[in-house]
Amino acid sequence: MPPRSIPAAAGLSRRTFLRAAGVTAFAATGASALAACSSSSPTTTSLVESKLYPSADAQKLNDSFDWGKSAVADPKSSVTITVAHSWSPADFVRQQQFDYFFQKRHPNIKIVAENAGDSSADYLKKYSSQAAGGSLPDVMYNGFGFAQNFIGSGAFLALNDYISGEPNFNPSDFTEVSTGYYKRDGKQYSVPYDCGPVMIYYNKNIFTKAGVELPTAKWKFDDLRNAVLATTSGQGGSKIFGLSLPVTPADTFWDPVRLSPLGGHYLSDDETQVLLDQPESIAAVQWWMDMYLQKGVFPSPSELQGLSQADAFTLGRAAIKVDGSWGAPALREQANFEWGIADWPAGPKGHSTAAVGSAYSITSKSANKDAAWIYLNEYLSTSGQVFMFASTGKGNMTRKSAWPAYLKSEAAPEGADAIYNALNTYATSKGVVFGPATPQITNAVTPIWDQVMGKSLGVSDACKKIAGTIQPLLKKNVAG
Structure with missing residues (x-):
């Protein structure tokens, strides 16, 4: 789809959180270094606004809800x-608007919002x-990749x-795949606010130039591979990659995106046994890496x-992301090119x-x-999720x-229906690595995969x- 100006994306990329889980130990110290980049907003007594989030629009939307x-x-x-x-910082304005309206509805609850x-x-x-010092906030954000560390330490309330x-x-209103990352021993420790599936992003211009049909919901893995190979061309600074990002166990x-559809697996469902060395798993990884090793379909370290x-x-230099x-x-x-989103094949x-x-x-x-x-409860209600x-x-x-509300809005990208369909059909948390040993696993595999x-x-x-x-690291994932 063509680029156009809309409010900025949520500042917290899931992939960014994913990477951080691999490089940041749970008991990390040195929070004093964050003084320059974190902020604390005292009780909001006036309605703030920005060019992205005009106060009049926020007021009108808030007033349209039955909270x-x-x-x-x-x-x-x-x-x-x-x-x-x-x-x-841009999206924190929207957060402050929510807090302002919340306090109007609940005058005896004052909010201090911290933003890291x-x-x-x-x-x-x-x-x-703060967790190590026993002084956490009352309510806190957490991501799928590190929530279990906080849960395991007793930091969160069931x-x-x-x-x-x-x-x-109404728990059944939540997509089933969104809740599993925050459970332990039959208890729910968090209420999920966002959950998105991994999809295909495609550059229409590159596909058209290469004479390759655009992705559809009927695509299979072979269709994906054929398109990736056909759209990879050139060399040096003008090279076009079929895939934008390297395939990596980091x-x-x-597992659910690349290995399981080919019959392979990374870890067992309980994340206590490695399955990557099994023949089916090796064959699945080889399927992906052959495209890189034989034709360089995604950037090498030097190309990165x-x-x-x-x-x-x-940058407009890859057909698929x-x-x-x-x-x-x-x-x-x-993006300054035409693009779309399609189902994962x-x-x-x-x-x-x-x-x-x-x-x-x-x-x-x-x-x-x-x-x-x-x-x-109010923040993550239907009204809260529409507002935020x-x-x-x-x-x-x-x-x-x-x-x-999202699907009918101008903000929804081309392919938004496919996103919603994936969440309610074939998207899964099964195979996603998110147990307590995740940071150590990611750190351990990276230098091996660099080779x-x-x-x-x-x-x-x-x-x-x-x-x-x-395998020895997975002992940390054993319950109890």
Whole structure:
């Protein structure tokens, strides 16, 4: 689709969080270094605005909703809760607008909003340090890739009693795939706010020039491979890549996206056994890597340096980008070519893609848990998700009831219907690596895979070496 100006994407890229989970230890310290990039907003007493988020529009939208009433009574005297976010500065304005209206509806609940900026590494460093010191906010953002570390440490409150006691919460309204990352021992520790599937982004101009038909919902893996090979052309600074991003086990959702449809797997479902060294898994990885090793369909390490580590697709130098639907808003602002989104294709052994996202939790030591629940319940209600996400172009709402507003809006990209269909049919959390050992796994596999990318280590040997390296790390994922 053509580029056009809409509100900026959510500052927190799922892929950014994914990478951060691999390089940032849970007990990281050094939060003082964040002073320059994080901020704390005291109780919002006036309605803020920006060019992206005019106050009049925000007021009109807020007034159009029936916000309902929680089963939990408002406090009889004034209390203050602190809520931790990870928004870009531009999108934090929208957050402040929500908080302003919330406080008008709940005059005895005052909100202090903390914003660590849109760097996942900074967010984790700050709040991991606070967790170690026992001084977390009342409500805090968390992502699929690191939530289990906080849950395992006892930092989050189990929400089952609040959820079951809230008649209008309606758990079945949430897409099934969005909730699994935040469960442990039958308890729900977070309410997901966004969840998006990995899809195909395609450059229409490149496809047309190469004489290749555009992707459709009927595509199979062979169609994808044929298109990738046919659109890869040229060399040097003018080279066009069939795929924009390297295939790597550091991508913690490569199992449901790349391996499982071909009959392979990375880890067992409980993430306690490595399966990458099995013949079917090695064959699946080889299927992908042959395209790189034989024709260079995605950037090599040196080519990535030549691109200044930028995304070749956004630069107009790749036919296909394999990425989550969360990337669409930013692409709308940055791309100067016609593009679209299509379903992830089915493989010979099945049809699946990963769906990942983020959530909010109440911390276990909060002194105002009821007030925190009232906030969380309203923030992630249908009205809250439309106000924060559907109306702003971010999309990827976890409530099904919030999707119609997004699909009818100008902010929805071409292919938005396919995104929603994927979330409710073939998208899955199965195979996504998100257990407590995830950071160590990602750190361990990266240097091994660097050798494959550098063509100094074969795929089969690399898979076996990775298996031997990370199997001991999986002890951390064993329950109890």
